[in-house]
Amino acid sequence: MKEYLQVANQPMMWLMVLPAIIVVLAQVFFIAKRAFATAEEVEMTKEESRKAFRIGFVSGIGPALSVFIVMVAMIAVLGGPITWLRTVIIGAASTELTAATFGAEAMGVEFGSPEYGITEYANSILAMVLNGSGWLIICGLFTDKLGVIQDKIAGGNTALYGIIGSAAITAAFSFLLSDHLRAGGGSALTAVISGLTMVVIMRICKKYPKLEELSLGIAMVIGMAVSAIVFPQ
Amino acid sequence: MEKNIDQTYNQKFTIPVIRIGRISMFIATLACFVPSIYLAIRYGARPPIGAILAGWGLTAAVYAPFYFIEPISYFPVLGIAGTYMSFLAGEIGNMRLPCAAVAQSVLKVEEGTKKSELVGTLAIAGSVVTSVIAGTLSVFVGSFILNVLPASVLRAFDFVLPAVFGSMFAIKAPKFGVYALALVLILKIFTPLPVFAILPLTVFSTIAFGIFEHKKKNSKGAEK
Structure with a gap:
């Protein structure tokens, strides 16, 4: 195993990553607690909240x-602990690997090459962490202001809030879906089959409401299975 | 009466959430540096400041627009609490948005209401717990599981993302789906615009389209 990976996978490194993971869970715990406590104000039952x-x-x-x-x-290139950190905290694999590569390049070596040692590895981590901080800091500072802007646009009109929300989410899913449709083959087929299955499940759910909670999982599995059969590797 | 509910809701939810959000984002930012500090102290792995800035600069050149574009574009869906959780835990498009949308659709809440915000918040909270568990399991037993799964199952894994987005689009399509999807495809195929321009352009023009349709419908209703 490469020298930097021995350091990267040390037991102490797991411990060093733990605080960030705990913050993620703590944030969710406190926010969810507020949401549960506020539910009754909007006529939401305990059962609905749960x-x-x-x-x-x-x-x-x-x-x-x-x-x-x-x-x-x-894990193969960054070690377990840092992979854990960068997956639980904001960051997609592509973003993190890009940052790690740039961190190595800034040290004048190629990411994962024989010259890539502990200091180079440390620079890759810093590139990932500093880049990730961008989202954390911007959201930490400005999220509440975004609420103020939205209130101004909608002006307390509930119908407008609904339209803004549903238009935004439709646009977001269209955006996320588009590349998979354009890729064609198994990706496009999966999207179409899963989408159609979802429509059918929603119909069936009118009779069997229990099924609704599993709808996303069922639609996904059917689409993925069909594509894996039609387009085997 | 309406005013009172708004005030209580702010007092009990929005204001405390902003405080929790700010503090947690700040602590999380610091916590992310702990491994770097450890490597510097224990192994003397201290890259020169020039190299640190260069590595960061190269990365930020690619991603900095998204620091602003993503929170702004997704805010109308995620709300305040959802934004804090989503941008700390990540996986926004493939986990936070779908989980909030499924919960809101199953519980049949009216969009844009406070109840729908709370339902979305709780669903996102639940999905973050799933993420942490899944991420932790993957790190510890991931390679083992990949070795025992048959090739056909691994092949199906290639299609996880189109499966999520196809399903979610189907739920959301009836209202503005045709407009939004056509717009994205046109922008992506026929214009050289970068991704960080296409996302907000799609989101905000679909919102404008929705508001326009709503006003048109309302004024027609008024004429009758």
């Missing part, structure tokens, strides 16, 4: 698979 949290938890399982394989690839 259901909302549970649906988020369950619906996240399918999409989490997308993180899985790239993480294994990242």
